[in-house]
Amino acid sequence: MDFTSISDRGLVLLGCGKMGGAMLKGWLAKGLAPMSVSVVDPNPAPWLADTGVSVNGALPSDPAVIVVAVKPQMMAEAMPGQTGYGGGRTLFVSIAAGTRIATFEKMLGEGTPIVRAMPNTPAAIGRGITAIVGNAVASEAQVSLAEQLLAAVGQTVRLESEDQMDAVTAVSGSGPAYVFHLIETLAAAGEAEGLPAELALELARTTVAGAGALAMEAEEDPGQLRVNVTSPNGTTAAALEVLMDETRGFPALLKEAVHRAAERGRELGRQ
Numbered sequence: 001m002d003f004t005s006i007s008d009r010g011l012v013l014l015g016c017g018k019m020g021g022a023m024l025k026g027w028l029a030k031g032l033a034p035m036s037v038s039v040v041d042p043n044p045a046p047w048l049a050d051t052g053v054s055v056n057g058a059l060p061s062d063p064a065v066i067v068v069a070v071k072p073q074m075m076a077e078a079m080p081g082q083t084g085y086g087g088g089r090t091l092f093v094s095i096a097a098g099t100r101i102a103t104f105e106k107m108l109g110e111g112t113p114i115v116r117a118m119p120n121t122p123a124a125i126g127r128g129i130t131a132i133v134g135n136a137v138a139s140e141a142q143v144s145l146a147e148q149l150l151a152a153v154g155q156t157v158r159l160e161s162e163d164q165m166d167a168v169t170a171v172s173g174s175g176p177a178y179v180f181h182l183i184e185t186l187a188a189a190g191e192a193e194g195l196p197a198e199l200a201l202e203l204a205r206t207t208v209a210g211a212g213a214l215a216m217e218a219e220e221d222p223g224q225l226r227v228n229v230t231s232p233n234g235t236t237a238a239a240l241e242v243l244m245d246e247t248r249g250f251p252a253l254l255k256e257a258v259h260r261a262a263e264r265g266r267e268l269g270r271q
Helices: 004-009 018-029 046-050 072-078 080-085 101-108 121-125 140-153 162-173 175-192 197-217 222-229 235-243 250-270
Strands: 011-014 037-040 065-068 091-094 114-118 128-134 154-158
Touching: 011 018, 018 037, 018 121, 018 140, 065 140, 072 080, 080 101, 091 101, 091 140, 101 114, 114 140, 114 162, 121 128, 128 140, 128 162, 140 154, 162 175, 162 250, 175 197, 197 222
Parallel strands: 011 037, 011 065, 065 091, 091 114, 128 154
Antiparallel strands: 114 128
16 A cells, blocks of 8 residues: 555544544554554543554644544534645545535645545444545546545545445445344344343344355356345245235335335434
8 A cells, every 4th residue: 555645645534433443443553654653532532642653733734634633513612723725735534424525625725635535433443334425626647646545445436426325325324234234123023032032132233244244255146146046935034925025125215215214314414
């Protein structure tokens, strides 16, 4: 990973909570010099003291990148101090959910290169997926730099336009919560069939994790993998009659759930 521009000019990380901290750990593990990083956080975690990064100290005069990793409701407090970096060579990379590029352009100036990104919580263990999109003035080199930074916590994909971000948020940004709820409900169903609660949870959690790993590594698509598990008139087929029902099963429920999440994202973006 080429951190040359950051090593020369520095990187500012606004907010070092779970996601910001996961990114920082990934960057340091991939060779970014701690002295190149300045963290700004009102309540810094104790582990930061052992990393060698600057915490709430003087910021570089011309940083290569400012990564905005604060919650959207903290934006009004965190951003005013960074407006002086707008309209210049500094790239702003935002992982703030629901905050549109236009909002940053209004704060920083339309001549500011901005990349908006939507990671998800598996980034905390390096298994996330992050969608990114740059504004009109972000160069290919700057978008590539953002891509490299976000690749420290998993895969990255580029979007064709920011209009796709609400759908991305509804699928991969919120998606881990859907999977966690699947684990919860699958375990509860096993318990209802007579399994001890601890065993049911272990079976559900490991089954979902294993199936996800298989879906990533297998050559077949998920539909074929499902067919592979399903014997005619067997136990899996009996369950899938319920889950695949077009009116009350996964097809209807997930379509409605993802649509509601995307619509909520659009509403938040208009506020």
